Amino acid sequence: MNRFLSHATNRIDAKGRVSVPSMFRAVLARSAVEELYAWQDFVFPAVSMAGPEVLERFERMIGSQDPFSTEANKMSLLIHGGGVFMKLDGEGRLLVTDFIRDFAGITDRVTFAGRGDHFQLWEPAAFEEMQSRARKERTAIS
Template structure:
């Protein structure tokens, strides 16, 4: 298994830490990712998390642009200004920082959502609503389909 799949909701402990699901930790280990790049998603109120290769991919896109263009500057604002690095502790937990809480609305629980080459942190109800909307849109609005 080398992709982040599925979703799981976990409680945040009294010290502000949350255990990353074991299946996600397995993918991180298989991909040899120890430092996590976290950024504010471009569309959803979620934090996207992957390895340094995820940041590298965005930076390659920026490098193809004129460095003074609005597009390059906007992308840099999003991936650099809206990104941080973090690590898991020895028990596989990560801190749910103000950076995460302020952007997502997460309070007591976090829903981890697999997105193939990265995963996301969501406020649980917001994720459920977004997933229901995506399903409805995918079905073309057909009731009972």
């Protein structure tokens, strides 16, 4: 099953690095993803990551709109201005830059959350809270 599933919390070391859970790295490896597209999520206070094909998907959405529309411009502002490419080091860790820290409110620990075709970096407490809130507000599931 080639999806990003589950969640796990890892520590950020003194150099600002954090290990991406091996489960997620395995998914990336299966898709032969070398460079990760990371963007500041549109809904949650979290940074999302996936292979470059997600960026291309976003760009196709913009391409199908009137290039002078406010909508298309706003979307570009988010997916381009709010996005960046990142690489993992030899041990499968990534640098937690201010781009990530500031947007997600992360300090010393990161919760990785699978989202199917991508995964997200959360501040641990924020993730807990949002997930339990979603569970309470559950509507039609099961």
